Amino acid sequence: MAVVGRFAPSPTGRMHAGNIYAALLSWLIVRSQKGSIVLRIEDLDRERSRPAYANQIMRDFESLGLTWDRGPFFQHNRDEVYRAALERLSSQARVYPCFCTRADLRAASAPHVGERFVYAGTCRNISPDEAERRSKLHSPSWRICVPDKTYRVNDMIQGTFGQNLATECGDFVLRRADGSFAYQLAVVADDFEQGVTCVVRGCDLLSSTPQQRYLQDLLGFERPSYAHIPLLADSSGRRLSKRNRDASFDELIGRYRTPEGIIGHIAHIAGILKTDEPASPDEVLALFDLDRWRQQLGKRHGLAQLEWCEDPVWKAATATGRSKPTEG
Template sequence: MACPSEIVCKAPANRPVVGRFAPSPTGRMHAGNIFAALMAWLVAKSQDGSIVLRIEDLDRERSKACYVDAVQRDFEALGLTWDKGPYFQHDRDEAYREAFRLLQNKGLVYPCFCSRADLHAASAPHRGEKFVYPGTCKNLTDEQRKERALTRKPAQRLIVPDTVYAFTDLVQGDYRQNLATECGDFLVQRSDQAFAYQLAVVVDDAAQGVTSVVRGVDLLCSTPQQLYLQDVLGLEHPEYAHIPLVVAETNRRLSKRDHDAAIDELLARFGSPEAVIGHIAGITGIAATCEPATPEQLLNGFSLASLPHMFADKVQIAWR
């Protein structure tokens, strides 16, 4: 068996740095969201860059107008300023549709009739492993597709090559993933016709000039899929930095749904936006102490070169 090819992805040099805040308006921000936004701001501003605000309201059912307003007020109160936006995903369907048509024209998309229950019954991953789509619907005949479409609306999957995608993350270092064996063909459109996150985020980052993506390490394994999409769509690669997750007790992720370390509670506990920022900076290692600080004050001691050492071997940071 031939060895898979490897594509090493590098972000183009000498571009203006444009970072992004990309909150989902499904609840009030919590400490983990603030940490991610603060890091995105510091990484961009330390390179004389700018910040885009994008409201990721792709999930129409869970997104609420009240949270759209609240997230902007929260960023402003915390001193996390942005330079362009806000942009919204809810009015970007035509851009996603155009990208989807390009994938179709390249013969890279096929309908998938599998339910989530079907997939997990066929190949349930072990704890900590990524689900790999087994290709169940890839080779269906036209007749089989017509028959299945009578009872179920299909999602749409993107065919991936037997290729290793590799890149160097500013925090996690070298990372590589074989798209065929470690991911499988992935969704670009859901069965309800909504476009999938992977496609939307790639199209939006390119359209909004984003060159610096800072986000949680839980999305590290999605990055090779997005790099592949960028290549197929003829888009440039951003530079990526995947930071540790802030977690609650027993390593549970902070959640908007559970109101974990929500911003109102943080302000009540610490007394001021500066105290909230300072505490988060202290427990995550951005600053040496938890003393109150503004993002501007933290910028004075921030160095891009220190990122790998700041979070060395950390994938989680306990909230306290």
């Protein structure tokens, strides 16, 4: 089967080092398998998403040399696809209304991995009459009943990961109370319709994979392969985000002068390049081997997190007249 990967940025702000790192690794892992790339703009969050950010993200990708083959596809105009998937799921498993507030969920649920909670099933057995009465007061979200079953994934980076949906996740949301479709449902439908066979993303989403496996099986979709890469974090251990202004795209260009300077620095931090010097994505790809990179991560850094750092003596160079990058 031909390998198809994807870029899936959210247009809620300008790109930063964490976004670029994730996109670069996705591009490398897919291109090293002679695969193609789909660009999907994940704008489910319509309050925070902005068309201007989506346009800027695409220009940033192009300037960095991170090319794609199909797209862009946008989630905001795919409600009919998600609605059809929800109807199919409702015919395969029990989907029910949930009236719990966030405070209710925290009070009734048990802590899970990270900041997640295991849903206690509070609304699972309310009667149809009671559900109708509550629906007149406020709109419910919609959850799917999960089986007491462990779903496993053989991840290309993290190895084997398993999760019992009943005890480690609980019934999860497919559609929110505001009418928007949940991430788990949307990405499963999108990956299938867009032919994605290889999903590369941060390891903070590894615990979402068993839920997506469950939905894929109910919908009869082929299962993609997964590669959950270590997160890029600041010196305090917090994941890089738009709050890290020193890692914003504009700051990176100001410091490293060229797109090749940014790519080379990130590839060096990731352990792909031996030296911290400018490199194009194609030059990094020529030195990239997934198995070797994973082994190096395990020995040097670990598979969960990499630290974003600035070298105070790093001197930006131009793309001309420089030596070829060397393998890390």
